[in-house]
Each structure stands twice: as C-alpha cells, then as structure tokens.
Amino acid sequence: xxxxxxxxxxxxxxxxxxxxxxxxxxxxxxxxxxxxxxxxxxxxxxxxxxxxxxxxxxxxxxxxxxxxxxxxxxxxxxxxxxxxxxxxxxxxxxxxxxxxxxxxxxxxxxxxxxxxxxxxxxxxxxxxxxxxxxxxxxxxxxxxxxxxxxxxxxxxxxxxxxxxxxxxxxxxxxxxxxxxxxxxxxxxxxxxxxxxxxxxxxxxxxxxxxxxxxxxxxxxxxxxxxxxxxxxxxxxxxxxxxxxxxxxxxxxxxxxxxxxxxxxxxxxxxxxxxxxxxxxxxxxxxxxxxxxxxxxxxxxxxxxxxxxxxxxxxxxxxxxxxxxxxxxxxxxxxxxxxxxxxxxxxxxxxxxxxxxxxxxxxxxxxxxxxxxxxxxxxxxxxxxxxxxxxxxxxxxxxxxxxxxxxxxxxxxxxxxxxxxxxxxxxxxxxxxxxxxxxxxxxxxxxxxxxxxxxxxxxxxxxxxxxxxxxxxxxxxxxxxxxxxxxxxxxxxxxxxxxxxxxxxxxxxxxxxxxxxxxxxxxxxxxxxxxxxxxxxxxxxxxxxxxxxxxxxxxxxxxxxxxxxxxxxxxxxxxxxxxxxxxxxxxxxxxxxxxxxxxxxxxxxxxxxxxxxxxxxxxxxxxxxxxxxxxxxxx
Amino acid sequence: xxxxxxxxxxxxxxxxxxxxxxxxxxxxxxxxxxxxxxxxxxxxxxxxxxxxxxxxxxxxxxxxxxxxxxxxxxxxxxxxxxxxxxxxxxxxxxxxxxxxxxxxxxxxxxxxxxxxxxxxxxxxxxxxxxxxxxxxxxxxxxxxxxxxxxxxxxxxxxxxxxxxxxxxxxxxxxxxxxxxxxxxxxxxxxxxxxxxxxxxxxxxxxxxxxxxxxxxxxxxxxxxxxxxxxxxxxxxxxxxxxxxxxxxxxxxxxxxxxxxxxx
Numbered sequence: 001x002x003x004x005x006x007x008x009x010x011x012x013x014x015x016x017x018x019x020x021x022x023x024x025x026x027x028x029x030x031x032x033x034x035x036x037x038x039x040x041x042x043x044x045x046x047x048x049x050x051x052x053x054x055x056x057x058x059x060x061x062x063x064x065x066x067x068x069x070x071x072x073x074x075x076x077x078x079x080x081x082x083x084x085x086x087x088x089x090x091x092x093x094x095x096x097x098x099x100x101x102x103x104x105x106x107x108x109x110x111x112x113x114x115x116x117x118x119x120x121x122x123x124x125x126x127x128x129x130x131x132x133x134x135x136x137x138x139x140x141x142x143x144x145x146x147x148x149x150x151x152x153x154x155x156x157x158x159x160x161x162x163x164x165x166x167x168x169x170x171x172x173x174x175x176x177x178x179x180x181x182x183x184x185x186x187x188x189x190x191x192x193x194x195x196x197x198x199x200x201x202x203x204x205x206x207x208x209x210x211x212x213x214x215x216x217x218x219x220x221x222x223x224x225x226x227x228x229x230x231x232x233x234x235x236x237x238x239x240x241x242x243x244x245x246x247x248x249x250x251x252x253x254x255x256x257x258x259x260x261x262x263x264x265x266x267x268x269x270x271x272x273x274x275x276x277x278x279x280x281x282x283x284x285x286x287x288x289x290x291x292x293x294x295x296x297x298x299x300x301x302x303x304x305x306x307x308x309x310x311x312x313x314x315x316x317x318x319x320x321x322x323x324x325x326x327x328x329x330x331x332x333x334x335x336x337x338x339x340x341x342x343x344x345x346x347x348x349x350x351x352x353x354x355x356x357x358x359x360x361x362x363x364x365x366x367x368x369x370x371x372x373x374x375x376x377x378x379x380x381x382x383x384x385x386x387x388x389x390x391x392x393x394x395x396x397x398x399x400x401x402x403x404x405x406x407x408x409x410x411x412x413x414x415x416x417x418x419x420x421x422x423x424x425x426x427x428x429x430x431x432x433x434x435x436x437x438x439x440x441x442x443x444x445x446x447x448x449x450x451x452x453x454x455x456x457x458x459x460x461x462x463x464x465x466x467x468x469x470x471x472x473x474x475x476x477x478x479x480x481x482x483x484x485x486x487x488x489x490x491x492x493x494x495x496x497x498x499x500x501x502x503x504x505x506x507x508x509x510x511x512x513x514x515x516x517x518x519x520x521x522x523x524x525x526x527x528x529x530x531x532x533x534x535x536x537x538x539x540x541x542x543x544x545x546x547x548x549x550x551x552x553x554x555x556x557x558x559x560x561x562x563x564x565x566x567x568x569x570x571x572x573x574x575x576x577x578x579x580x581x582x583x584x585x586x587x588x589x590x591x592x593x594x595x596x597x598x599x600x601x602x603x604x605x606x607x608x609x610x611x612x613x614x615x616x617x618x619x620x621x622x623x624x625x626x627x628x629x630x631x632x633x634x
Numbered sequence: 635x636x637x638x639x640x641x642x643x644x645x646x647x648x649x650x651x652x653x654x655x656x657x658x659x660x661x662x663x664x665x666x667x668x669x670x671x672x673x674x675x676x677x678x679x680x681x682x683x684x685x686x687x688x689x690x691x692x693x694x695x696x697x698x699x700x701x702x703x704x705x706x707x708x709x710x711x712x713x714x715x716x717x718x719x720x721x722x723x724x725x726x727x728x729x730x731x732x733x734x735x736x737x738x739x740x741x742x743x744x745x746x747x748x749x750x751x752x753x754x755x756x757x758x759x760x761x762x763x764x765x766x767x768x769x770x771x772x773x774x775x776x777x778x779x780x781x782x783x784x785x786x787x788x789x790x791x792x793x794x795x796x797x798x799x800x801x802x803x804x805x806x807x808x809x810x811x812x813x814x815x816x817x818x819x820x821x822x823x824x825x826x827x828x829x830x831x832x833x834x835x836x837x838x839x840x841x842x843x844x845x846x847x848x849x850x851x852x853x854x855x856x857x858x859x860x861x862x863x864x865x866x867x868x869x870x871x872x873x874x875x876x877x878x879x880x881x882x883x884x885x886x887x888x889x890x891x892x893x894x895x896x897x
Contacts (some may be wrong), residue, residue, distance in 0.1 A: 143845040216842050222819060223802040223843060310820025316803065317818060351707070352715035356725045381805065383797075383816045383823035386751075390744055397736035401729060407694060408728040409720075414701035415639070417715030421706070430698065437694045441687040444736065448683065448743040450676045450750065454665060454812040457805060457840035521664045523809035525840040528848035532836075576712075607714035 008066025008099055016064020017057045024053035044210065045301040047229045054236050058197045066099040067190045089590040099193065101185035103174050104588065106192050108488060110167025111481065113192075114160050117199045119557070121155035124148050126550045133543035135533050145529035146214030147230065151202050153217035154234060158241040159199040161473050162330070165337035166191075166248045168480045169276045171488055173252065175581035175588060176270050178261025178597045178614065183254040187247050194244040201237035205230035216527060218327070221308030221319040225300040235298040242291040245333075249283035252276050261580070261614065263599035268613075270579045270603040271360055275340025278364040282329045282336070282371065290326035293319060317384050324375035332371045334469060336364055338476025339406055342429045345479050346410050348577040349426040350419045353604040355412030356405070363402035363409075370399045380452045389449050396447035403440055407433060417606075423575065424498030425482035431506050432475040439467030442517065457527075460520030466513045478505070478556070485560070486574050490587040491567030497559040501552055508549025515542050578613045579603050593617065635718060644696055651692035656685045669810035669831040669856060672750035676812045679746050686735065750813075751826050754792040760785070762797040763877045764804035764817040767846030769837055772873040772881075779869035780877075785837060786855045787829050788862035795825045798880045805841035808854055816841055822884040829856040 004011045028048045029039045040049050062068065073080045088102045089095070096109055128148050131138050140148065170188065174181055182188045205212040210228020213219070224231050256277050260269070269277075297319070299305040306312030308319045347354045354360055376384060376392040410433055421427060442464040445451050455461065478501075485493050519535045520526070531539070573582040580597055581588070595617030605611035660681055668674055705715070761772035762785075770782045787793050797806060799817035806825060807814040810833070815825035839850035857865070873881075 141845070142848060146842070146845060146847075214845070220803055220842070226802070310818075314820075316820055350705070350715060351713070353717060353719050355718065356720035359720070359725050359729070381814045381816055383818045383821060390740075390747070393743060394737070394740045397740050398733070400736050401732050404690075404732045405725070405729055408697075409725075411694065411697040411701065412720075412724070414698070414705060416635070416718055417701075417705050418707035418711055418713060419702060419705050421702075430702070433698060434695060437691055441691060444687070444739070445680075445683055448679065448739060450672075450679055450743055450746040450812075451683065453814050454676055454809070456814055457807075518664065522666050523836075523838070525807070525838055525848075527842040530848040605717070607717035611717075 008064070008069055010065070010097070013061045013065035016060035016062075018060070020060020020063075021053035021057035023060075024056035025049050027056075028052050042209075044228055045226060045231070047209075047232065048302055050208070050229060051232050051236070051298070051302055054201065054233065058194075058240060061197070062190065062193060065193060067186075067193055070186055099189055101181075101189050102590070103170050103182045103185065103188060104488075104592075106188050107167050107169075107171025109192050110163055110170055110195070111488075113196055113199070114164035114167060115557075115560075117155050117159045118164075119553070120199075120203065121152050121160060122550055122553060124152035124155070126547065128152060129543040129546040131529060132531070132539050134540065135531055135536050137530065140529070142529040143211060143214055146216075146527070147206065147212030149527060150214050150216050150234075151205065151212050154202050154213075154237065155199060156469070157217055157330070157334070158238060159195060159202065161334045161469060161477070162241070162245055163195050163248075164477055165276075165279070165334070166245070166252075168341070168477070168484065169252065169272070169337060170248075172484055172581050173273060173276055174255065174259070175487075175584065175592055176273055176579050177256065177259060177264055178580050178593065178599065179255060179259035180592050180596070182251050183259055184251050188251055191244045191247040191251065194240045194247075198237040198239075198241035198244065201233045201240065205233035205237075208233060218323065219294070219297065220323075221297055221300065222310070222316060224297050225308055227301075232298060232301060235294040235301075238294045239291055242287050242294075245283050246287050246291075249280035249287070252280040253284065256280075261597050261599050263614075267358065267361075268599055268602055269361075270340075271343035271354060271357070271364075272337070272340035274361045274364055275336045275338075275343075278368045279333050279336045281368050282333050286326045286329040286333070286372070288326075289322050290330075293322040293326075296322075317379070317382060320379050320382055321375070321384070324378045325372075328375040328378065329371045331468065332367055334473045335476075336367065338432075338473050338480075339364065341476045341480040341483070342410060342432055344577070344579065345425045345429040345483050346413050347604045347606070348483075348575050349421070349423060349429070350414050350417030351606045352413050352415075352417035353602070353606055353608070355409045355415075357602065357604070359405055360409050363405040366402040367399060370395055370402070374399060374447075377447055377452070380449050381456045393447055393449050397444060400440060400444050407437060407440075422495060423482065424493070424495060424502050425479045427499070427502045428475050428479035428482065428505075431502070432472065432479065435467060435471030435475060435506075435509065438514075439464060439472050442467060455520055457525055458520035459516045459524045459526055462526050463513045463516035463520060466509075466516070471509050471513065475505075475509075478502075481560075483575070484581075485563070486570030487581055487586050487588070489564045489567070490570050490585075491563050491565075492570050492574065493563040493567060494559050497555055501556045501559065504548060504552030504555065508545050508552060511545030512542055512549055578605060580614045580616075583614060583616050635721060636724070644700055647700075648689065648692045648696045651696065652685065652689040655688035655692065659684050659688065665809065665812060667810045667831070667833070668812075669808075669829060669833060669835060670812065671828040671830050673810065673812045675746050675749055679742060682742065683739065686739070753794075753826065754828070757792040757794045757826075758788065759794045759796060760787070761873065761877075761881060762795050762806055762817065763800060763873075763880070764797065764806070764839070764850075765800035766802065766844050767839070767850040769839075769850070769852035770877070772877065773866055773869070776866045776869075778873045778878070779866060780871045780873045781869055784853045784855070786857060786862055786865045787827075788859040789829055789832055789856055791859065792826060792828045795827065796881070797823045797825065798877070798884055800877070800880060802843050803841045804839050804843050804850065807838045807840045808835050809838065810835045814840060820884060822881070822886050832856055832858065 090105045208229040213230040213234040215224045296307040306314040308314045374396045376388050377396045380389050515538050519538050524535050570586040572585050597614040597616050599614045601611050603613050763770045771785045773779050797817040799819045804817040811827050813825050813827045815823050835854040837852040837854050
C-alpha cells in the first residue's frame with residue numbers, strides 16, 4: 001500500500017484529489033472564520049466551499065497521478081528519473097489508463113475519451129429531441145431543459161470536437177512529418193489528462209444545487225453571473241479544456257516547426273500538417289480569451305467583481321466581444337483539422353495529387369487571418385455599436401472565398417482521378433463536401449446583416465451550426481477515424497457496418513437539420529423548451545430523424561470495438577497512400593522509425609512516374625538525389 | 635485538361651438545377667407573413683441569396699456527381715489518376731469570382747440595411763421594458779402611459795423602439811416585421827420598424843433569459859392610426875417608477891443615428 005501511494009497512478013491520484021479538495025475547503029472555511037463569516041456560504045452564485053476545491057482537487061489529482069513528477073523533481077534539484085522508455089507504447093488496455101508520454105498512446109487516449117463524451121452528449125441530444133418532439137412539456141421542466149442543451153453543447157464543443165482533432169493529429173502528425181514523438185511529450189500527456197476533468201466538471205454540474213448550468217454554451221452575462229452554482233462548473237470546465245487545448249497547440253507548433261524530417265520543407269508537408277499548424281495558430285492566440293472571460297464571470301459570481309454587472313458599472317456587451325473573439329475562431333479550430341483530414345482521404349482514394357496544393361495551404365492561412373476579424377457577426381442584433389456591423393459582414397462573407405477554394409480544389413482533385421469508394425472514410429469525405437457546402441451557404445446568409453437580423457437566435461442558427469459542426473466537423477472526424485483506424489489499431493474495420501453507419505448518418509443529418517432552417521425562418525426561436533403548436537409536426541419529424549441519427553451511431557461504436565478486438569490484421573498501407581505514416585507498420589513501431597526518413601518530394605505524388613514522398617531507412621541503399629518538389633510545375 | 639471536360643454540359647446542368655431549386659424554393663414564403671416595410675426588402679434579399687446559393691450548391695453537386703460517374707475506378711483497377719497538380723487559371727477564377735459575388739452580396743446587404751434603418755420624420759417612440767419573463771411598453775409621447783404584455787402600434791408610421799432590460803439580456807423579435815434587437819441591461823438599444831399591415835402578431839423573446847424564456851411572449855397589435863389613438867387614450871396607468879428610472883439610467887448605445895456604417 002505504501003508503495004502504491006508513493007508511485008504515480010490512480011491511488012496516488014485519488015489521494016491527491018481528496019487531499020487537495022480538503023485543503024480547498026479548509027482554506028475557505030479558515031479564511032471565512034478569520035473574517036468572522038459563517039463557515040459555509042450557500043447563496044445562489046457563491047458556494048466558495050465548492051468552487052475552491054473544484055480548482056484544487058483536479059490539480060491534486062494531476063499531481064498525484066504523476067503529471068508533474070518529472071518537472072517538480074527537476075525544479076527541486078532532485079535526481080530526475082531517467083526516461084527509460086518503459087512507459088512507451090501500450091501492451092494491454094490497462095496501459096491506456098496510465099500517465100503515458102507516447103504520442104500514439106495519447107492519441108488513442110484522446111480519441112477514446114472524446115468518443116465517450118460524444119456518446120454522453122449525444123444522449124443529451126436525444127433527451128432534448130424527445131422533449132421537443134411535441135409542443136408543451138413532455139418530461140422535463142424548462143430549467144432542466146436549459147441544462148440539457150447547455151451541457152450537450154459545452155461537452156460537444158469543448159471535450160469532443162476540439163480535442164478529438166488534437167487526438168487524431170497527436171497520433172498521425174508526428175508520423176507524418178517523420179518525427180519520433182511530439183516536441184514535449186510530458187506536456188502532451190498533461191494536456192490529455194486535463195481533458196476528462198473538463199468533461200467531468202460539465203457532467204458533474206447536474207449534481208450541483210440548482211441543476212446543471214442552463215445558460216447555453218455561450219454563457220452570456222448577466223444571465224450567467226446570476227445563475228446557480230452549476231455555472232461555476234462550466235466556468236472551471238472551460239479552464240481545464242482551454243488549458244489542455246493551448247498546451248497542445250503549443251506542442252503542435254513546436255513539433256511542426258522544429259521536428260520535420262530532413263527534406264520536408266513547408267511545401268512538402270501533408271495538408272493535415274498544414275491544417276494543424278493553422279489551427280494551432282488560432283488556438284494559441286484565441287483560447288486565452290475564453291479562459292479569461294470565464295474567469296471574469298467566475299469572479300463576478302464569487303468575488304463580487306463587476307465586469308459584467310451594469311448596476312455596478314460593468315459592461316454587459318463586453319462579455320460577448322471577448323467571448324466571440326475566441327468562439328468565432330473556435331469554429332475554425334473545429335473545422336481546419338477536418339479540412340486536413342478530407343484532403344488526405346480524397347487525395348488517397350482518388351489516386352490524385354491534391355489540386356492546387358499551395359493554394360490549399362494558403363487558403364488555410366487566409367482563414368486563420370480572416371477569422372480573427374469576424375467575431376462581431378454573432379452580435380449584429382446585440383446592441384453593439386452599429387457601425388461595426390458592416391465591416392464585420394464584409395470580412396465574414398470574404399471567408400467564403402478561401403473556404404470555396406478548398407471545396408473546389410477537392411472537387412478538382414476528383415477529376416481525372418481513379419476514385420475508389422470502397423472505404424467508409426471516402427464516403428464521409430464525399431458527403432462532407434456537399435453537406436458542408438450547405439452549412440457554408442447558410443453561414444453566408446447569416447453573415448448578411450439584414451438576413452441575420454431576422455434569423456439570429458432562431459432555429460436557423462441551430463440548423464447552421466449543426467450543418468457545419470455535425471455535417472462538417474463530425475463527418476471529417478468519422479472520415480479520419482475510419483481512415484487511420486487500421487494504422488492505429490493494426491486491424492481493419494468492417495466496411496459493411498461502416499456503410500450502414502454512413503448512410504444512416506447522412507440521412508439522419510439531413511433529415512434532422514434541414515427542416516430546422518425553415519422553422520427558424522418561420523418564427524421558432526432557439527433554446528426553448530416549448531414552442532408554438534404550428535411547429536409541432538416539423539419538430540416531430542426532426543425528432544424521428546434525430547433518433548435515427550443517434551441509433552446509427554451505435555453501429556459505429558460496435559464496429560470500432562469489435563473490429564479493434566477481432567478485425568482482420570491490417571497491412572502497413574491498406575489504402576496505398578504516400579504519406580510517411582503509411583510507410584511504417586500498422587500499428588507503428590514503439591519509436592515510430594528505426595531511422596528518421598528522408599523526404600524527397602511532395603506528399604501526394606500519385607501518378608507521377610518515379611516520384612516518392614519519403615525514403616525510409618530500410619528501403620535499402622537506393623536513395624535518389626533529392627529533387628525539387630514537382631508542386632510548382634504545372 | 636479543361637478541353638477534355640464537357641464544360642458547357644456541366645454548366646447547363648448546373649443552371650438547370652439552379653432553376654429547378656429556385657422554382658421550388660422562391661414561391662415559398664420562408665419568413666412568413668410580411669407586416670413591415672423592412673420585410674419586403676429583407677425577403678427580396680433572401681430570394682436573391684437563394685438563387686445565388688442554389689447556383690453554387692448545384693455547381694458542387696454537378697461537379698461531384700460528374701466526377702463520381704466519369705472517374706470512378708473500375709473494380710480491380712489499381713492504377714493512379716493523372717498527375718495533375720493544379721491549374722493556375724482555374725484557381726485564380728475560383729478565388730476571384732466568389733470574391734466578386736460575396737462583395738456584391740455585402741454591398742446589397744449594406745444598402746438594404748441602410749434602407750430599413752433610415753430614420754423618418756416624426757416617428758412614434760415606444761419604450762420597451764423587458765424583465766424575466768414579461769414585456770411592457772411605455773408611450774413617452776402620450777403622457778408616458780404604460781401597457782403590460784400588449785403592444786399596439788399605428789400603421790404607416792415609423793416606430794422607434796427604445797429598449798430597456800431590467801435584469802438580463804432579452805431580445806425583441808416580431809417575425810412578421812423581420813426586426814430583432816437585444817435588450818441589454820445598462821444601455822438603451824433601438825430598433826426601427828414601420829408596420830404596414832394590420833394584424834395581431836407575437837413578440838418573441840429570442841435571447842435565452844432563464845427558465846421562462848420560451849414563454850416570454852407579448853401580444854402585438856398593428857392597427858390603423860385612429861384605432862391606435864383610441865387604444866392609447868384608454869390606457870390609464872403611467873410607466874412605473876423603477877422602469878422610468880431605467881430610461882434615465884441607461885446610456886444610449888448608439889449616439890449616432892443607426893444609419894449603417896455610422897453614416
């Protein structure tokens with residue numbers, strides 16, 4: 001037992017969490033006693049005896065679990081434990097429940113954790129649709145309903161879509177650039193372990209007095225500053241998810257800039273790498289804003305500050321400016337890595353080089369730059385200074401241009417190719433092009449101020465975000481998971497089940513979210529537990545499709561679990577792709593490469609006689625001279 | 635490369651599909667009844683947007699399905715496609731053409747916005763008070779009389795709504811007017827509407843404001859000026875003190891007129 005307490009792991013982690021939480025409670029009680037206040041405060045927004053341990057407890061867990069061991073020993077001048085790589089790789093499922101610095105293990109930890117939360121938040125969506133299937137109250141009251149959709153959105157955004165891309169990239173990106181691992185493996189592991197904490201805080205808010213936070217994922221002040229305790233769970237959950245995201249972005253930036261294999265210049269990077277480079281640039285500068293604004297709300301709630309209390313001199317609208325300064329770039333944070341995945345999948349299965357590779361990379365950077373200058377399009381009716389609307393409208397509509405470049409270039413890639421549609425990943429990629437186009441079009445409509453005035457905060461917006469986040473991001477996630485499943489698990493998934501999942505998801509997505517456009521334009525506001533009787537039939541139809549969409553995800557779950565365990569063994573390169581991760585075994589060796597590969601050409605040189613992307617060390621002595629990439633030659 | 639594609643046929647298919655989609659979608663009154671001068675302009679903008687959007691959607695669908703039909707690999711074909719890396723002219727085209735089109739969309743939207751927010755002579759000012767979860771209205775030009783849960787406006791005269799939220803953010807939306815504006819604690823926001831169709835409508839709160847959000851509605855009556863005068867004349871109560879104070883306390887959010895672009 002004593003040894004278990006000393007060794008990093010779950011026992012020490014649990015102990016750390018309990019001790020740190022107890023310390024937090026003790027600190028609050030002691031400080032309050034010293035100030036002559038009653039030990040506990042149970043006013044609606046306060047509860048310091050809960051809020052403080054919610055901060056200290058997770059840190060206690062992380063410390064106990066071993067996330068800080070190496071750094072603390074080093075900082076304290078103690079002898080550090082030499083990295084003997086015994087922690088690398090995963091030999092059994094138990095190894096995924098350890099503090100592990102191997103990027104491939106962390107990638108799988110990310111993906112499995114985020115999928116777990118995907119199903120929880122999906123279940124919440126099913127409850128929402130059940131409640132909305134008819135006008136009036138079905139089975140939850142309005143306050144509970146607000147909690148359901150708020151936690152659904154917060155979990156889906158902060159602990160599913162944003163981090164699952166980090167998970168996929170964590171696994172494949174170092175392999176793609178020929179690196180043995182990420183630049184900061186310990187930071188990488190810490191990033192991952194902060195994530196379940198965020199998810200548990202969001203879910204845990206259901207247990208708080210007053211119920212789960214019910215102010216939407218947007219948490220607008222002053223509704224949020226006066227909301228019951230659950231809101232503080234949201235404020236803190238965002239901190240852990242945000243810190244995780246920022247640290248990962250830093251890690252990707254350094255990894256991509258410094259750890260590319262010899263010969264891999266920027267114009268030879270696969271577009272997934274470009275996409276994660278762009279995303280990381282967004283995360284690193286935008287995410288601190290949402291972290292900051294949630295702290296400001298937390299301070300207003302617990303410390304009596306007045307950032308957003310009009311009565312105390314605060315400015316209500318500034319919340320929205322700070323919030324959207326993150327949250328609009330956030331939609332690109334949730335989309336750009338998906339663009340990268342689609343490029344990999346389409347090029348591979350069309351057996352064609354990406355059409356206009358350089359413009360594709362530049363379009364990503366264009367989106368990064370533009371996305372910092374469009375946030376106020378969420379606020380056209382918010383009562384902000386009115387002159388800001390037109391410039392923000394113009395920049396918003398201009399984002400359609402680089403996005404359109406990507407759509408047309410993917411289509412261009414298909415032309416004169418040899419398109420294979422046997423893999424589920426390609427089906428999702430092709431469907432993504434059309435579905436995302438619809439989401440992009442409704443996005444342009446929302447960007448036009450006069451149209452936005454009418455449909456803002458209606459179901460039209462719900463339709464739009466689900467078309468871009470589900471029909472967009474989640475489709476790319478499915479494409480990515482199916483594409484790299486053989487690489488990650490060393491097994492093939494079942495294509496028949498994959499097709500069932502694909503068609504069910506496609507029909508479910510369109511059936512659920514297309515009618516929402518209409519009922520929104522026709523007068524149904526969003527975030528309502530009850531609605532006018534005229535929308536009853538449409539909502540019933542939407543709910544039926546939503547249940548189909550929900551049910552068919554179980555096929556995906558079954559396919560993943562059973563194929564991981566029992567699927568036929570995967571070859572190294574089942575899709576005959578060119579990028580480096582496919583040139584190593586499936587799953588890759590523990591340290592990725594015996595010898596770092598040498599990159600000699602572009603990543604998508606399909607059909608180019610004699611062209612190669614990379615020379616692997618075990619390819620033998622025949623190593624052609626590096627030659628300039630053929631990208632430039634048209 | 636382009637010479638080998640049936641460009642004319644693909645374009646024709648795109649145009650045909652655009653026409654078909656437009657023919658189905660345009661006659662549908664997506665936004666519902668039109669009951670203000672702004673509604674027509676916004677719906678016209680919507681119609682233009684639908685046609686342009688239908689074109690791009692059709693273009694994507696036609697390109698995708700043509701490629702899938704023409705370039706699908708035969709079973710067992712393991713060869714690669716043609717090593718085409720791009721086409722500068724095409725890439726420039728699909729960068730510039732959409733840029734021009736979205737800029738046109740922005741310009742058109744801007745002009746609609748300027749039109750619908752153009753202040754008119756002699757408007758009627760109505761104070762809107764929102765609180766969890768009810769609406770009330772004051773008529774400063776009519777001895778500050780007060781109406782709870784029921785808003786009346788005369789037809790054919792521009793109304794300036796001055797909004798005052800008492801607790802959290804609410805949002806004022808009458809779908810038939812196509813006008814929406816948040817009510818923000820601490821500031822006065824303004825919405826401009828010229829109702830032009832008599833009828834009874836619903837004022838809907840569209841900003842999540844708590845558990846009563848879905849039920850935060852008010853009755854809106856647009857009626858001929860004579861009937862409106864009669865109704866206002868019948869109001870006995872004055873705007874209650876706390877609400878009247880919020881008018882004085884709130885700062886004006888838009889010191890310059892609403893004209894788009896700060897004009």
